[in-house]
Amino acid sequence: MKKLLAMGLSVLMVAALLCGCTGKKEGGRVFKQGFDLDYPPYSYIDDNGEVGGFDVELCKALCEYKGWTYEAVPFNWDAKDAELNAGNCDCIWSGFTKNGREDEYAWSICYSDNTQMIMVPDDSDIKSLADLAGKRVGVQTATSAYDLLQDKEEGQGELRETFEKLEVYDTYTIAFNDLQAGGIDAIAIDVTSGNFLMSGTEGYHFLDEALGSEQYGIGFRKDDTELRDEVNEALQALVDNGTYDEIGKKYPEIYEFLCLKPSSEE
């Protein structure tokens, strides 16, 4: 009798497990968000060792809305194109600048504005971009601030020539350490990342003069416009139901740059 009971129970358990599996699959596709694991406040590994950030939370909310299964694909920023083209992720969604890359990806609607600024210590003698002449400036590789300083035609390539040196770091965290330690005089950085770095420390500010401006979107493979359209639609829905605003409020340093408006306001 005991054996029979045990058998009956295990059959039930297996059945329950199988139900669980199929139940999940019915929810739809797996959506793989590719992002930089060290690009706060858009995407990063949080204090508990879990992935977090505005972009990650927004993507999770979007997956929930669409009934998709969310999958995080954190990578080094340099590897983003290889990861996307290899199909390891469905999109690059990580404070990703559209400007200058318009033709290289299928772009979603832009969900955030951003500006590149120069960050200096409060006691610095640098007051304007012109004062950067003969100074050491730090920047993170493969960021829009970096690209801006390389571009002589439309960007700030000529300004860059006046620097004593442009130090190119793997992450802004190290660049900021170097600024604090006096190894460099200024950092070229987008305003949201800069605000995040400065949020824990006092004694640093942006110059009033901006280096340049840009818009953030989600980059899909060029032939993947169908998925892009679906995400666009869902993104607008999240704006309309207030989720976008709600998540944005958790990130005060970027809240004012979020540029999507509910469709009723347009």
Add this chain to the structure above:
Amino acid sequence: MTFATMLQTMGSGMLKTILLFVLTLLGSIPLGMIVVFLKKSKFKPIAWLTDIYIAIMRGTPLMLQLLVWYFGPYYIFGWSIRGYKFPALLIGFIMNYAAYFAEIYRSGIDSMPVGQYEAAEILGYGKIQTFFRIILPQVIKRILPSVTNEVITLVKDTSLASALAYAEVFSLAKQISASQTSFLPFIVAGVFYFVANYVVAWIMKGIEKSMQYYK
């Protein structure tokens, strides 16, 4: 960016890689010898301290060590570290590689039979004479393959200097690859490293050959 400018930029990075490589070797090969003597010191505290040093150098990532050497003076003493990047890199690489070289030297020295020391003593050699005239030449011959391994690893490890924004060839490859959305710079960097290591292996083979005086 044309292929020629890319090669030119990365060539300048390769020069920086080679500079770091050569200076590290010049520093760490002799320093490793000193470390071995300290480790074999009869005065125990020195031997223990050397053990701890080797344990830390081998037990922590080199990239972390580089960050500590560079930012340490600021965080510990509050000094400005302006212009201290290259010295910090050199110290970090030399101290790390000296620990590895020391262990390689030790493996060679310990492999010498006691009989040789005894024979040398009977023949009237002093301790220092025995070491430099009899033991060391054989040690060098024996450890060369391990040293070659370590030297080749060093060529590739120089890419860790990108942690401190040192513009060596691999960090330039990353930068160019990102701004050009192309994988080509990585291939070029791979070829550069391969050629450099081929030359290293060829030189070391030559040295090995010149030491086969019994054949």
